[in-house]
Amino acid sequence: MEWVERLVTVTGWGGEAGEPDWSGTEEFLGTPLPDDFKELRRRFAPWGAFSDHLLVLEANEDSESVRANHAKLLTSVSANPDNRRNFEPAGLLGANEDSKGTGLVQWGYSFIEEEYYWLADTARDPATWPVMARVDPLEPFQRFDMSASEFVYRVLTETGFAPFGVAASIPAPSYRAL
Secondary structure, three states, rough: OHHHHHHHHHHHOOOOOOOOOOOHHHHHOOOOOOOOHHHHHHHHHOEEEEEOOOEEEEEOOOOOOOHHHHHHHHHHHHHOHHHHHHHHOOOOOOOOOOOOOOOEEEEEEEEEOOOOEEEOOOOOOHHHHOEEOOOHHHHHOOEEEEEHHHHHHHHHHHOOOOOOOOOOOOOOOEEEOO
């Protein structure tokens, strides 16, 4: 988990690792989550923010969890089918029986409305799922063929990681438990 180790080093995080239980989330989604992401959440426990900017959803069942967030999004699109447009062209995982085990699953967000998802495919190794991100809920998604932890690392450290990078305005990456 090279990118997780890089994040630990660059943020100087020395907090105690957790032991999150992802079984309920993975059962709900019908697929395992990427091991790299689970290691990221294990190493950066308790829940918090990277550089007071980026938050990564957690394993438990509260409102800041992958499972609770996905359930909320599914409810939103089933209550109002027009909301499906917000997740085009991929759609949400499990929102449409025609999706055949593919769709978006949110894993994080920023305090300035950026959203971070995987393009999940239950027939593929979760380690291969690309990150899909957007700067605003009304903007189109951008695809990044990398893990969630590599994406977080690049947001925090690369000044040219436009439009998501914060290194130019927050030059010392950090992690703070909330």
